Ligand SMILES: NC(=O)C1=CN([C@@H]2O[C@H](COP(=O)(O)OP(=O)(O)OC[C@H]3O[C@@H](n4cnc5c(N)ncnc54)[C@H](OP(=O)(O)O)[C@@H]3O)[C@@H](O)[C@H]2O)C=CC1
């Protein structure tokens with residue numbers, strides 16, 4: 277594909293946090309061009325720069341209210357849905373029927389099983405038959421055999437992206453003690469809850485507080501991805517964006533720090549957006565970037581992996597663009613050049629094995 281014949285894209289939910297990040301990433305994409313950007317029908321048309329003032333003057337894109345009329349999308353190749361789960365669930369089949377590939381950032385198509393979906397998301401899926409046909413797209417786990425027949429690509433949740441990248445190398449290697457359950461405790465910035473005004477996320481209410489104890493909708497998604505039950509506790513933190521997930525697990529007897537290091541190096545050696553780092557990562561290390569940083573420490577049979585990522589980017593928009601690049605056979609780093617500076621793979625793995633870990 278040459279950049280003269282760019283794929284034509286539409287972004288739904290463009291006035292929201294992850295939708296606006298998608299517009300920013302696609303603004304710099306050599307092969308994908310946004311031709312339409314929509315907010316809900318409640319909104320009035322607005323210049324994108326009103327949502328992203330830092331980009332004022334670089335784009336004349338206007339975000340339009342979406343009336344439900346998909347006829348205006350005649351020449352569109354692909355759609356990104358940064359919508360509430362219910363709205364994505366309803367819209368996806370209409371777009372697919374028009375031959376538009378769908379990249380859904382919501383949770384609407386993350387489970388194949390309709391009962392598990394209803395239990396987890398609290399509503400009956402309007403198109404249960406479509407669930408098993410969607411492809412769940414953790415970018416680092418996709419390969420040529422991953423894809424189903426229809427072009428419905430479900431982007432993982434933000435916490436599940438962090439927890440799965442952190443624990444998949446040891447789960448897939450069967451390194452964990454099967455009599456124990458990994459424990460994931462993750463703090464998220466407030467943008468994780470979306471842009472709409474809400475008492476829970478208002479300035480005077482936000483503190484540092486756990487929520488969704490034992491019943492957050494991401495727990496079954498993490499458990500499914502890792503093929504093990506998990507204990508998952510999310511925490512809302514008083515900052516705008518970024519997740520730090522601390523994942524604690526017990527290794528089987530006979531599994532050494534070297535074996536763990538080797539598993540992480542092999543898993544991420546060719547992955548430009550996963551960085552194995554020498555010290556526990558901070559939110560500031562990954563905020564506004566498409567990276568997931570992983571810090572691995574082993575002491576005896578105890579394992580701690582700390583993952584950090586930007587919930588709006590690696591946890592949502594940049595992962596969606598990564599997936600689109602894979603689906604269309606584009607170079608993995610397309611659209612991310614400004615973050616990578618010519619470096620294509622960054623896996624410089626370090627496992628701390630029991631030594632003091634303060635820098
Ligand atoms: N925030 C995050 O960290 C992450 C979010 N996600 C998922 O991505 C999706 C979007 O999240 P986020 O960006 O936070 O959401 P926001 O609340 O910030 O934005 C929601 C967007 O959807 C639009 N919208 C709402 N209802 C409808 C509707 N019925 N029809 C059409 N458009 C509608 C809103 O338009 P308007 O401005 O007009 O209301 C707005 O553009 C959600 O499913 C969320 O779970 C996934 C990973 C991380």
Ligand SMILES: CC(=O)N[C@@H](CCC(=O)OP(=O)(O)O)C(=O)O
Pocket residue numbers: 381382383432433434435464465466467468469470510512
């Ligand atoms: C801080 C906060 O409220 N975070 C959200 C999760 C982020 C999100 O939007 O969830 P998905 O990844 O499933 O789409 C929550 O806990 O519901």
